[in-house]
Amino acid sequence: MKMKRIISAGVAAAMLSSVILAGCGGSDSGEAEDGRKNLSVFIFANDHESAVYEDMIAKFEEDHKDTIANVDIQITTQEEYSKTLTGMMTAGDLPDVFYVGPESVEQFVENGYIANLQPILDEKGISTDGLVAQEALDSYRYDGEKAGSGDLYALPKDASVFAYAYNKDMFDEAGIPYPDPENPYTYEEFVEICEQFTKDTDGDGETDQWGCGMANAFMLQPFVWSNGAAYLSDDYKTVNIDTPEFKEALQKYVDLTLEYEVTPTVEQDASLGVYQRWLAGQEAFYACGTWDVAAFMDDETFPFEWDLCAYPTLSSGKTMTWLGTVGFCVSANSNNQEEATELISYLCTDEDGQKELSGITGGQSIQLPNIKSLAEGEFVTAIEDGTLAFPSNVDVFFNYLNGTDKYEGRFQETTYTPNAEWHDIFLEGLDNVKNGSMTVDEYIEQVQPQMQESLDEAWESVE
Amino acid sequence: MxxxxxxxxxxxxxxxxxxxxxxxxxxxxxxxxxxxxxxxxxxxxxxxxxxxxxxxxxxxxxxxxxxxxxxxLLGDEKFWKVLLNTVIYMIGIPIGMILALVIAVGMNRKIRGIKVLRTLYYVPVVSSLVAVAILWMWVFNYDYGLLNSIIKALTGAHGPNWLGDEFWVKVSIIIFMVWKGLGGSIILYLSGLQSIPRDYYEAAKIDGASGFNLFRHITIPLVSPVTFYLLITGLIGGFQVFVEVLVMVPTGGLNYSAATVVFYLYDKAFGNNQMGYGSAMAFILAILIFIVTAINFKVQDKWVKTIE
Structure with a gap:
């Protein structure tokens, strides 16, 4: 009897819950009553970007009111984005348009989450030739086996560059000539300049001004690549950090802290991060991503004159850094793939929107213009005539982005692996080398097998 | 219907x-x-x-x-490392209980401003964990932190790199957790103390018991249900420590020295998309908590006394 009661209660509960759950997934609002389409968009953005995208979408709705009833845009933070997206994937409830990074294209395609845009782009005659960074564009191609070539699965919303910068005021004060972007420093020249900046300014016996500050997670790559080395093999399956080139690059990188003492020590970095020290005017050189420009141009954040420059060069003679990009893709399950593709092409290439985002109209600059003609024309003019607050060596960004005989930009190697754990493992104990308690050889011998194991697992997980 | x-x-x-x-x-x-x-x-x-x-x-x-x-998972060195870290953090549980009992005994009497004092001790409990963890990051700061400033003023030497050293990061997190949990334990011990009948003490005093003996043979046994409760909740919570580490040492510390089981689980599942592996870790953790709690309930008869 008791059993029966439990069973009947269970059945009742199951029925009720199935009704509730059906309510969650059942409504497909791809089409409005009058036959026009509804689109949904899910992205991450900061406040300024959100406002620009909301304006662009309102304009898109207005321009396409014959075919589009409503575009619903949902915006979250970068930290929350991937968790929410995983939830949407698991629930089988993806929006029509969302963000994808180049590192996820292959997996998203293979698991049937994103649509091939190529047929739609071809049919609609939408050209991508005018986009500024063809390398960023190519990172969204996939040919069924590897990323980088084949059909397009996303359009880049931006291409970003992690360039280097110097504090002009400190150079003026020290009477040292500014770095010349046309002739990047060699490592030795860089050390020599940095040594001139490193000193104890208040006489308390402790260094409080440095040549540069180095954040392991982001700033070792330029040294490694410029020395002709890489973390991984060409097929991204083998950890290659025990090569002489890699070891030499890492040695030179830690020597800045240990041997030449031109960066804050590990302990000093723990007290106040190298980024904060740059903002406080304690370091002559620091990195500047395209997304940092607005903040560095703001006197309240960074009350110094500054400009862009190149990372020092090692044995290859080329100055290197990493690039980034985020792209708009269309859900493979979307009923409105054509309309969604039109929307993303609009968001990537609409002139007014791009002027807003890049700051040509006089606002903050959060990215380089996505359109080549804008980047080479109005953007440069706006910098020259002072409408846009931007460092004058803007070419540094474009040199890294497009590549020259002295400059090269690459995507981080984690872009091409299923996850970034192998790189996190490398960083976990790196401070032991930076504080001198381990040598480069000892550390690499210890950490390489762990990295390889993690990388093997990562590849295995997607096979 | x-x-x-x-x-x-x-x-x-x-x-x-x-x-x-x-x-x-x-x-x-x-x-x-x-x-x-x-x-x-x-x-x-x-x-x-x-x-x-x-x-x-x-x-x-x-x-x-x-x-x-x-x-x-059983052969994963990192898992055993984070499990050991998690167990080390539990050293804070007895430390917290002893401190709480001593303070509760001190506060279990009529003093001027006792209510203010009790409230002050309780403030950390009702404060946002993230907010106070950020606050303590500054206390532990190597150059500008409160702790190292005190150490420098007293000894002239520079204090440790609290959050950047493999050993001291554990000490830091234990200190923080004891501080955060103290108020709650004190309140529970206070209520435990106040439920001990006065006449027990009076009778013992007539028989010539010293203050220490009163504490040792009356107070401690009779607050043992509270101690038991604190132990159980402390152990369960101890296995699940996460936010403290995520806020104070977001990378998991030098050589992963600060990471806990839940931190590793989160890192695997959400940082590296290994949801299956992360779920397995969550189950192992649940089983561990179940076993430890079951053992506790089994042996409680041996030491937990109730007032009849």
Whole structure:
């Protein structure tokens, strides 16, 4: 009897819950009553970007009111984005348009989450030739086996560059000539300049001004690549950090802290991060991503004159850094793939929107213009005539982005692996080398097998 | 509901009884359905996931691997490392209990401003964990922190790199956790102390017991139910430490020296998309907590005394 009661209660509960759950997934609002389409968009953005995208979408709705009833845009933070997206994937409830990074294209395609845009782009005659960074564009191609070539699965919303910068005021004060972007420093020249900046300014016996500050997670790559080395093999399956080139690059990188003492020590970095020290005017050189420009141009954040420059060069003679990009893709399950593709092409290439985002109209600059003609024309003019607050060596960004005989930009190697754990493992104990308690050889011998194991697992997980 | 046409299942049950039954079910159904949707289903889902190589994107059942995740976990050096870290943090539990009992005894008397004092000790408990963890990051700061400033003023030497050193980072987190939990334990001990009848002490005093003996033979045994409760909740919470580490040492510390089991689990599942592996870790953790709690309940008869 008791059993029966439990069973009947269970059945009742199951029925009720199935009704509730059906309510969650059942409504497909791809089409409005009058036959026009509804689109949904899910992205991450900061406040300024959100406002620009909301304006662009309102304009898109207005321009396409014959075919589009409503575009619903949902915006979250970068930290929350991937968790929410995983939830949407698991629930089988993806929006029509969302963000994808180049590192996820292959997996998203293979698991049937994103649509091939190529047929739609071809049919609609939408050209991508005018986009500024063809390398960023190519990172969204996939040919069924590897990323980088084949059909397009996303359009880049931006291409970003992690360039280097110097504090002009400190150079003026020290009477040292500014770095010349046309002739990047060699490592030795860089050390020599940095040594001139490193000193104890208040006489308390402790260094409080440095040549540069180095954040392991982001700033070792330029040294490694410029020395002709890489973390991984060409097929991204083998950890290659025990090569002489890699070891030499890492040695030179830690020597800045240990041997030449031109960066804050590990302990000093723990007290106040190298980024904060740059903002406080304690370091002559620091990195500047395209997304940092607005903040560095703001006197309240960074009350110094500054400009862009190149990372020092090692044995290859080329100055290197990493690039980034985020792209708009269309859900493979979307009923409105054509309309969604039109929307993303609009968001990537609409002139007014791009002027807003890049700051040509006089606002903050959060990215380089996505359109080549804008980047080479109005953007440069706006910098020259002072409408846009931007460092004058803007070419540094474009040199890294497009590549020259002295400059090269690459995507981080984690872009091409299923996850970034192998790189996190490398960083976990790196401070032991930076504080001198381990040598480069000892550390690499210890950490390489762990990295390889993690990388093997990562590849295995997607096979 | 009143016009229900379903036939009564049991012959003996008349219409009125059945109606009552239905109403009863209707009333218990919200929490029951809530339990099914928000507890039972996720637990079952996680268990199934723990048997697969689900990465959040691939087809879960197509990547079924059986017990592989569990077997791999037992051979995962990093898992044992974070488990050891987690257990080390539990040193804070007895330290917190001893401090709390001593302070509670001190506060269990009429002093001017006692209410203010009790409130002050309780403030950390009601404060946001994230906010106070950020605050303590500054206390532990190498150059500008309160602790190292005090050490420097007293000894002239520079204090340790609290959050950057493999040993001191553990000390830091234990200190923080003791501080955060102290107020709650004090309140519980206070209520425990106040429920001990006065006459026990009086009788013992007549027999010539010293202050220490009163504490040792009356107070400690009679607050043992509180101690037991604190121990159980402390151990369960101790296995689940996460936010403290995430806020104060977001990278998991030098050589992962600060990471806990839940931190590693989160890192695996959400940082590296190994949802299956993360789920397996969550199950192992749940089993560990269950075993430790069961042992505690088993041995409680030996030391937990209640006032008859």
């Amino acid at each position: 009143s016009e229900t046409k379903v036939k009564p299942v049991r012959k003996k049950m008349n219409r009125a009884e059945f109606k009552e039954h239905c109403w009863g079910l209707a009333f218990v159904s919200p929490p029951f359905i809530g339990f099914l949707i928000f507890m039972a289903f996720p637990i079952a889902f996680a268990f199934v996931a723990s048997l697969t190589k689900w990465n959040g994107m691939n087809d879960m059942m197509a990547n079924f691997v059986g017990a592989e995740n569990y077997i791999k």
